[in-house]
Amino acid sequence: MSVFYQPAVLGALTLPNRILMAPLGRARAHEETRQPLPRVVTYYQQRASAGLIISEATHVSAESVSRPGGSAIHHNAQVQAWLPITEAVHAAGGRTLNTPDEASFDVGGDQGYIDYPFLQAVAH
Numbered sequence: 001m002s003v004f005y006q007p008a009v010l011g012a013l014t015l016p017n018r019i020l021m022a023p024l025g026r027a028r029a030h031e032e033t034r035q036p037l038p039r040v041v042t043y044y045q046q047r048a049s050a051g052l053i054i055s056e057a058t059h060v061s062a063e064s065v066s067r068p069g070g071s072a073i074h075h076n077a078q079v080q081a082w083l084p085i086t087e088a089v090h091a092a093g094g095r096t097l098n099t100p101d102e103a104s105f106d107v108g109g110d111q112g113y114i115d116y117p118f119l120q121a122v123a124h
């Protein structure tokens, strides 16, 4: 069997295979609320057989804006809009890792992504 289909431990996660989906922003969030649109559920659910989905960059503050259609996750309504997505992926047997958008570095800290405990665990 190809090594791609063998399980792997990545930080706290045990992945059933070594296929990782790269983060790909698809500009499918509502322009004003910045909540992911309903079709984003289908988009991620269709890719749930990957060992890990690294979801698109999501903004973590109201001030953080990088491009039209970019999603955010700093407001409770946005969190609620992401829930059906993660639930659909989990129901299909998959896992997701959210990534903060690079335009949010001033919120995440001057070291950016590495401030986040999960990525720290993976990086070291």
Ligand SMILES: Cc1cc2nc3c(=O)[nH]c(=O)nc-3n(C[C@H](O)[C@H](O)[C@H](O)COP(=O)(O)O)c2cc1C
Pocket (backbone or CB within 6 Å): 022, 023, 024, 025, 026, 055, 056, 057, 099
């Ligand atoms: C349309 C598109 C959207 C992307 N969106 C994101 C994103 O939201 N977050 C991110 O970290 N990288 C993003 N990327 C970068 C991809 O993850 C990256 O291209 C991929 O990991 C392959 O790496 P490479 O371009 O260095 O070969 C995006 C790339 C493309 C083409």
